[in-house]
Amino acid sequence: MTGTVEHGGALARAIAEYGGEPGDWIDLSTGINPNPVPLPDLPVQFWSRLPDEDLFEQASRAAAIGYGSAENIRPLPVAGTQSVIQLLPQLFDGDIAIFGPTYEEYRSRFQRAGRAVDLVARVEDINDSHRLVILVNPNNPDGRIVPRDEVLRLADRLAEQGGFLVVDEAFADLCPECSVAGDAGRQSNLIVFRSFGKFFGLAGLRLGFVLAAPSICGAIRDGQGPWAVSGPALGIAGSVLPDRQLRNRIEDRIRRRHAALHGVLEEADLTIAGGTPLFMLVDDDRATALHSHLCRYRILTRKFHYEPHWLRIGLCRDRDEEARLREALAAFNGPGGE
The missing domain is CATH 3.40.640.10 (Type I PLP-dependent aspartate aminotransferase-like (Major domain))
Incomplete structure (x- = not known):
């Protein structure tokens, strides 16, 4: 019998440890499109x-x-x-x-x-x-x-x-x-x-x-x-x-957010070890410390017990979230950071 598998999206657990309210946090721990498709009207x-x-x-x-x-x-x-x-x-x-x-x-x-x-x-x-x-x-x-x-x-x-x-x-x-x-x-x-x-x-x-x-x-x-x-x-x-046109619009937006995230991580001098258009995998010896640092900035990422130097980072919803991530990463790399 194995223990519970750790997943992304465990925001309540992060709040219990680091504080804040759900609305304070940016959850980048999952590989999910952060901009949901508009819901169609459904019959009752x-x-x-x-x-x-x-x-x-x-x-x-x-x-x-x-x-x-x-x-x-x-x-x-x-x-x-x-x-x-x-x-x-x-x-x-x-x-x-x-x-x-x-x-x-x-x-x-x-x-x-x-x-x-x-x-x-x-x-x-x-x-x-x-x-x-x-x-x-x-x-x-x-x-x-x-x-x-x-x-x-x-x-x-x-x-x-x-x-x-x-x-x-x-x-x-x-x-x-x-x-x-x-x-x-x-x-x-x-x-x-x-x-x-x-x-x-x-x-x-x-x-x-x-x-x-x-x-x-x-x-x-x-x-x-x-x-x-x-x-x-x-x-x-x-x-x-x-709806092919809808899918094309979603894909275009995902790729734009992916390119923006790539730029933020490169600016922070982080090594991108892989990923998909919906997330990026960072390989860094400081990954555990970086995960904790970002949590203190109310940004949740995904760490891995079997590869402690990995950190998976999902897409930001918009430029404002990207700016918050950029600021948090700059603080990690700057004076007084890790």
């Missing part, structure tokens, strides 16, 4: 009734358009991809390999189930005994990308040995060239997870999608039970996912 029955099959299918069709799934594959709406991660030990037998370091919940859930996990760094590290391989692509937190053709070759290889490949594309909305969402189902052992909340800035909806062969989606749906996804979440997905 989306809130007042249990979500029916038509609403579920509408969201599925919208995801098929938004993620470019294969023609015969209907993406399965789920209550956030975390809800599916918890089911994986029940759905798959055999040896497990996870490309790491990565999102810790994968390893934690298998270990809680008493399953051994091999952490691997390269495709070449996968061996003939592995029956389930998990790849976060682009990776969290270092942004490592395994090229699409290499991912598909790995899926082919695993199919020959009776294995499955899960590709978590939570951060792939801004990296379409690396996505294999359109190949899920064509290769029956390829399973793709997509996150709705990160790109659209609506993580509180707890909504994701699984793209996989119907038999796999059916097993996941059975494992989640009826009405696992709320009516409002399904309705919002059905409205925004097919």
Whole structure:
């Protein structure tokens, strides 16, 4: 049995330690778009009734358009991809390999189930005994990308040995060239997870999608039970996912905020070790001290117990937040700082 996995977004814990009110803080500890998409108007029955099959299918069709799934594959709406991660030990037998370091919940859930996990760094590290391989692509937190053709070759290889490949594309909305969402189902052992909340800035909806062969989606749906996804979440997905112009506007704003954050970190002479358009990973021997310093300025970042020299920093909402971060970093580097 392992302990609780540390995540970003633990603002209440930071307030308990460093003080202040929620409104005083800038939370840069998550890889979530800080500028949420405007919410569409929803009929009152989306809130007042249990979500029916038509609403579920509408969201599925919208995801098929938004993620470019294969023609015969209907993406399965789920209550956030975390809800599916918890089911994986029940759905798959055999040896497990996870490309790491990565999102810790994968390893934690298998270990809680008493399953051994091999952490691997390269495709070449996968061996003939592995029956389930998990790849976060682009990776969290270092942004490592395994090229699409290499991912598909790995899926082919695993199919020959009776294995499955899960590709978590939570951060792939801004990296379409690396996505294999359109190949899920064509290769029956390829399973793709997509996150709705990160790109659209609506993580509180707890909504994701699984793209996989119907038999796999059916097993996941059975494992989640009826009405696992709320009516409002399904309705919002059905409205925004097919809107290409909206997605283009979101992408443009994310890339502008990413460029601005890059400039702030470079100005502070911090080493950027990786990341995605939604966050950057700083590598610095002073990372733990920097995390505490920023907390005293009411700015929350993400530290890592397994790599104490890493600090993940998400996007600021606007120029005012970037100015606060710049000022705090200047104080850290200036006289009297760390």
